[in-house]
Amino acid sequence: MTDYVDAGEAVPHKTLSATKGEAPATSDVNHERIQNATSEPENWLTYYGTYDGQRHSRLDGINRDNVKKLVPAWVFQAGSVGLQSGSSTYSFEASPLIVEGVMYVSGPEGKLWAIDATTGEELWRYRHASPYDVSLCCGNVNRGVAVGHGKVYLYTLNAHLIALDAQTGDLVFDVVNGDVRAGESGTVAPLIVKDKVIVGSSGGEFGLRGHLDAFDAQTGERQWRCYTIPKPGEPGSETWPDDGEAWQRGGANCWVTPTYDPELELLYQGTGNPAPDFDGGVREGDNLYTDSTIAVDVNTGEIRWHYQFTPHDLWDYDSTMENVLFDAPDGRKLLAHADKNGYFFVLDRTNGELVRVFPFVDRITWGEITPEGKVTAKVYPDEEGVPVHFWPGPAGGKEWTHMAYSPNTGLIYVPVQEVGATATRRRREFKESIPYWGAGVAVDLDDHYGFVAAIDPLTGEEKWRWRNEFPMCASTLSTGGGLVFQGTPTGEFVALDEQTGEKLWSFQCGSGHHSSPSTYSVNGRQYIAVPTGWGGWVEGFLPGLLGAAAGSAIFVFALPEN
Amino acid sequence: MTATESDRGSELHAAGLDGQNRTALGRLLGTGSIGYAEEGSDGVMRATVRIPEDELIWEPSILVFPHGGDVELTLINDDKNTHCAVLPSDGDPKIIWLVNHSKGSARLHLGGPGTYYYGSTTGNDEGRGLTAALVFGGEVPDSAKIDRPAQPRP
Numbered sequence: 001m002t003d004y005v006d007a008g009e010a011v012p013h014k015t016l017s018a019t020k021g022e023a024p025a026t027s028d029v030n031h032e033r034i035q036n037a038t039s040e041p042e043n044w045l046t047y048y049g050t051y052d053g054q055r056h057s058r059l060d061g062i063n064r065d066n067v068k069k070l071v072p073a074w075v076f077q078a079g080s081v082g083l084q085s086g087s088s089t090y091s092f093e094a095s096p097l098i099v100e101g102v103m104y105v106s107g108p109e110g111k112l113w114a115i116d117a118t119t120g121e122e123l124w125r126y127r128h129a130s131p132y133d134v135s136l137c138c139g140n141v142n143r144g145v146a147v148g149h150g151k152v153y154l155y156t157l158n159a160h161l162i163a164l165d166a167q168t169g170d171l172v173f174d175v176v177n178g179d180v181r182a183g184e185s186g187t188v189a190p191l192i193v194k195d196k197v198i199v200g201s202s203g204g205e206f207g208l209r210g211h212l213d214a215f216d217a218q219t220g221e222r223q224w225r226c227y228t229i230p231k232p233g234e235p236g237s238e239t240w241p242d243d244g245e246a247w248q249r250g251g252a253n254c255w256v257t258p259t260y261d262p263e264l265e266l267l268y269q270g271t272g273n274p275a276p277d278f279d280g281g282v283r284e285g286d287n288l289y290t291d292s293t294i295a296v297d298v299n300t301g302e303i304r305w306h307y308q309f310t311p312h313d314l315w316d317y318d319s320t321m322e323n324v325l326f327d328a329p330d331g332r333k334l335l336a337h338a339d340k341n342g343y344f345f346v347l348d349r350t351n352g353e354l355v356r357v358f359p360f361v362d363r364i365t366w367g368e369i370t371p372e373g374k375v376t377a378k379v380y381p382d383e384e385g386v387p388v389h390f391w392p393g394p395a396g397g398k399e400w401t402h403m404a405y406s407p408n409t410g411l412i413y414v415p416v417q418e419v420g421a422t423a424t425r426r427r428r429e430f431k432e433s434i435p436y437w438g439a440g441v442a443v444d445l446d447d448h449y450g451f452v453a454a455i456d457p458l459t460g461e462e463k464w465r466w467r468n469e470f471p472m473c474a475s476t477l478s479t480g481g482g483l484v485f486q487g488t489p490t491g492e493f494v495a496l497d498e499q500t501g502e503k504l505w506s507f508q509c510g511s512g513h514h515s516s517p518s519t520y521s522v523n524g525r526q527y528i529a530v531p532t533g534w535g536g537w538v539e540g541f542l543p544g545l546l547g548a549a550a551g552s553a554i555f556v557f558a559l560p561e562n
Numbered sequence: 563m564t565a566t567e568s569d570r571g572s573e574l575h576a577a578g579l580d581g582q583n584r585t586a587l588g589r590l591l592g593t594g595s596i597g598y599a600e601e602g603s604d605g606v607m608r609a610t611v612r613i614p615e616d617e618l619i620w621e622p623s624i625l626v627f628p629h630g631g632d633v634e635l636t637l638i639n640d641d642k643n644t645h646c647a648v649l650p651s652d653g654d655p656k657i658i659w660l661v662n663h664s665k666g667s668a669r670l671h672l673g674g675p676g677t678y679y680y681g682s683t684t685g686n687d688e689g690r691g692l693t694a695a696l697v698f699g700g701e702v703p704d705s706a707k708i709d710r711p712a713q714p715r716p
């Protein structure tokens with residue numbers, strides 16, 4: 001036999017593509033600039049667009065009068081090669097960031113791209129290799145990146161915080177922040193505040209002890225970790241059994257990006273469900289700080305105040321979803337939170353005092369919350385082996401997908417899910433890395449619907465609703481053009497009149513929406529960007545569409561140039 | 563090899579699952595032998611994988627590494643057909659084209675712990691058995707662990 005043919009050395013896959021390998025230089029994005037992001041609506045600088053989580057842009061080039069002319073400007077297809085983690089659950093959940101004509105967006109499976117925001121041309125790509133067997137409680141997903149300090153930050157499925165050079169996509173640092181052997185993962189979009197980059201834990205179904213973490217944005221050195229379950233002796237520990245191990249597995253993960261008040265220097269972090277989700281008998285007490293908003297001092301990581309929405313949760317009612325910051329006409333600093341449990345809360349964000357609570361869904365059977373905030377559980381899995389049906393189901397009246405607040409109307413546009421579930425308590429012992437629910441759960445396959453609700457947070461009044469056959473499982477976007485954009489589970493991307501809820505435009509994207517659209521402009525032309533790709537924890541929020549077409553693409557819309 | 567593994571091999575063989583075009587069309591994924599990488603004094607973990615003639619399999623099919631880190635693979639195609647390998651690596655997957663009777667290499671970085679799969683993604687290969695595993699043991703750094711007492715594992 002002759003000598004082997006020299007096959008050389010393996011080369012990066014991307015070298016066999018048209019990707020350019022470099023993005024144009026942009027101005028530095030720093031804390032001050034993000035803090036004033038409202039003043040540069042041509043960019044979408046941070047996860048929610050602005051620190052306050054309003055998901056509103058002043059851009060008005062696309063408006064009620066011309067939205068009917070909206071057409072696709074370009075489409076970016078993500079695709080995949082080979083086996084991937086949680087291959088049946090991938091979903092395109094991100095909110096694209098845009099800085100001076102460059103889009104930075106993450107997809108499932110550790111993928112991150114820099115894309116020309118006007119043409120869709122791929123400028124560079126990075127793919128963090130993800131173990132096939134990493135535990136993903138709710139799908140192969142990532143909700144986005146942070147951009148700043150000349151870098152792009154991604155929190156990976158296997159809980160690495162990585163920083164890349166924003167211009168080249170080259171790795172700057174890679175810090176491990178979670179324990180995959182404990183069932184921990186990473187899905188959250190990082191947040192840059194000051195010199196820090198903030199991320200939190202995912203893995204709510206594996207009995208973790210949740211945490212929020214801050215790292216030096218330049219070096220990756222840890223600055224603080226805030227545990228969301230107190231150890232024995234710490235404040236809040238009295239809400240856990242004295243003699244047990246429940247606190248060690250208590251949950252309260254932080255898998256949605258916090259909002260931030262620069263004046264108060266407080267992060268508003270929603271926390272996840274307690275573990276086990278449905279078996280409260282092994283964790284008697286209120287189980288702080290699960291299902292709460294915690295106000296965290298950004299400088300120290302200390303919890304300044306908390307408000308718990310579902311004490312001693314027995315329904316998987318995470319409260320991780322956003323806390324939208326807005327000010328009342330009298331100047332009072334408020335916070336709005338639409339919880340999984342079906343109630344809409346308005347809090348004083350300086351101290352956590354309840355201002356108002358009211359239901360925002362049609363069907364609530366699990367319990368009741370009085371206007372004063374008193375919580376009474378009514379229907380819950382209690383007796384071993386006995387099925388219990390309740391509304392809302394474990395995905396909640398609203399899941400992580402975000403609402404938007406328009407300062408023009410004073411309304412909050414909420415994507416609502418009306419779907420129930422049946423849980424049957426099945427006690428099990430805890431084993432690290434094994435799902436820890438404490439129940440068998442089946443979410444309803446029918447009798448579901450959804451709507452976008454326009455809610456006045458100052459009164460609790462629902463001004464209008466746009467009803468849909470299926471629950472709404474994507475974020476809303478509010479614009480200065482008087483529009484509310486919303487994707488549906490069946491693939492339509494719609495524009496609603498912010499005043500009336502009338503549907504003014506729609507486009508079928510070919511796969512369901514479970515992401516957060518953003519908007520930007522380049523050379524005066526406004527664009528609307530929306531990742532599409534049905535997937536994630538579908539069995540939780542809409543199992544009736546478990547068989548719907550998957551996808552993995554970004555659609556970008558604009559008005560015709562002429 | 564333990565008695566159990568031997569039994570497993572016999573069972574796969576008896577069922578016609580450990581070769582091409584026996585019971586199934588291809589070879590069942592996850593069959594094949596287990597190999598171990600060797601860690602050099604430079605900290606790089608090295609191993610060799612080979613495509614035997616007409617088997618459409620990487621041998622060993624499962625490579626075990628003690629921990630995450632830098633990897634150097636030698637890839638040998640002893641087959642009389644052309645194949646390739648697309649291998650996971652932080653930053654971007656790496657690809658190497660392996661014509662008949664060729665030999666090449668791949669330098670990878672994989673964080674672990676956990677299992678990563680690679681394979682020949684050419685048209686005739688996927689699904690037939692040319693998908694293999696790189697398995698990394700070890701634990702995450704102490705700085706990444708949760709502050710709690712050691713927990714029971716399965």
